[in-house]
Amino acid sequence: MTSTFVGMPKFPVAAREALANTQLRSNLAHATATIRDKRARVVAEVDNWEELRLSGAAIKDAALASLDQHLVRLEARLTAAGAEVRWARDADEACTIVAEVAQRHGIDEVVKVKSMVTQEIGLNEALQEQGISAWETDLAELIVQLGDDLPSHILVPAIHRNRAEILEIFQRRMQGLASPEELTDDPAVLAGAAREHLRQKFLTARMAVSGANFAVAETGTLVVVESEGNGRMCLTLPEVLVSVVGIEKVVPTWEDLDVFLRLLPRSSTGERMNPYTSTWTGVTPGDGPQEVVVVLLDNGRTRALADQVGRQALRCIRCSACLNSCPVYERVGGHAYGSVYPGPIGAILNPLLKGVGVDEQVDSLPYASSLCGACFEVCPVRIDIPSVLVDLRAQVVDAHRAKRWGGVPSMQTVAMKGAAATFRSGRRLRLAERFARLGTGIAARVGARAWTGSRDLPRAPRESFRAWWRRTDGGTR
């Protein structure tokens, strides 16, 4: 399988490639515009939307501020309800736990409910190495999986594929189809084929793996929100259910959950309510999975929590509204971000989880934004993504400052230090303008070719405003 994000090029390089793909660009433009408009319509229906956003942010902030207590409570309630709770520091630990559970039951095939976190830890690949096949059951994830592809959107992972491509993937890779040659690219026919394929999996797989959108501490209840019903099948049919849950998913009470169940569907799919909301509390004797394992995962979350500005990213409920509203995402798509978390949230979450100053690709992400602020405007939990981006940029620069101590500074550093020296006083700036024709100077310094490839530069004026003011005494002479 080629589905791994390891070793991706820096954002600008990956973006250039994506921009050259005109099919991708038109798919993306169409899909994001549709969801964006739908979201705007249903959000406008809610009178107290701003209040809901404020409560959502406040609830998550409070939960994060005493995360230790809520997690201990969640563990106690889950255990009391018959679930086994395991703690995983990182991806490896989490994958090992899931594989162990499968192995102790002699299981070599599991069905999966779409979940970001299992992609984050590379679970499918890790299970594959242990001889366990993991089947995605969400339609779009299935397309991605069968195509040996990478997801490009949180909610619509196959947003970069069109019908013809999907038909081709199904014909080539889908197992158990009665008559693959009769497939057409009619969406109903394609969905029917997927249903046929998935039903077999649901009925035969003895174990399911899920994530969770929320974990309610007061009762030890996990919540999965979905649209296709495949999640409900996975959560109820198999004997064994393992759920991998990021530690930031905890909400203290059901009353808190209520706020998010109102914020999430409108923000994500532009629906008033999502079709399926499944909740389960440990094991229900005689009904559903009789072995329930919950893996509580850190994998960088405590690092993010320690970041004063960045910790707000842990409020994220993965609605993907920020992706759909982002002019950069709309043009380059998800793959350029090199992670299962693309778009504006990916540009902050990846550096926060992984840390900066180590990997060039990660360090390029905070710069993958024009800081237009469209993401902040739509985020249901009010994550101030532009401010976090700016703060992370400073962290990237500081990390490199520390490393390059005594070494050769980068071109960018030279330019910034030069500008800072020029901007130290009005007198210096006046001299710089006079002697260096700052106008063209700036352009040359910031890299004229990147600008002039498709844009003309303004003509430099005869005299600066400052010089004019001096010469004419503020236009009075």
Add this chain to the structure above:
Amino acid sequence: MRVALMVTCINDALFPDVGKACVTLLRRLGVEVDFPDAQTCCGQPMVNTGYLDEAIAPLRSFVKAFEGYDAIVTPSGSCAGSARHQHGMVARRSGDPELVAAVERTAPRTYELSEFLVDVLGVTDVGACFPHRVTYHPTCHSLRMLGVGDRPTTLLRAVRGLDLVELPRAEECCGFGGTFAVKNSDTSVAMVSDKARHVRETGAEVLVAGDSSCLMNIGGALSRQQAGIRVMHLAEVLAQTATGGGQS
């Protein structure tokens, strides 16, 4: 009221006519405006690239230039946003309590031009005349960081002879974003090309915005495409009168 013009580094060096238009306009409205010579740059280019230490010197010059004024007026939503929302962070980074205190005085006194006209002077008709078909791009920082709302379009609608046509997808970023335009130039160009196309679709003669940097970006693309559409800063349009006289 003591009013200072913060012209911004880009207008100072590249678009002096925008600064002159501000002076003309403010004087016509009875405001005696100063240009404190100590001013340089608000520091935003450094801050937004991650160079916080390098933003401290420009901030010191900012504070030195503008302390003591009742209002600091700037023809840039972006630079006003930087003064109001970023200077505090830079000052704290410096570890200098005096700089922090000074910023607490200058930040709330900094106004983007349309805010100053509408909120402080209480004017929506500045007595301008500009008989042209115009479309308006609400730049991101004016729109989202400052929340100037409909102030600029209210001012434009009161201009004699001006025909304001709506820009499709007006609220979408033009792709400038400071060093973003260079660091991610391919993406930036993809964005500005779409913005320029939308501007052309309006059939306007002039594109107006409240930020010279965005205008330089969109104008650069329009000019390369030989679209025959001029770009003008809001201040330049508002400074025009029946007798011409855009400049002092």
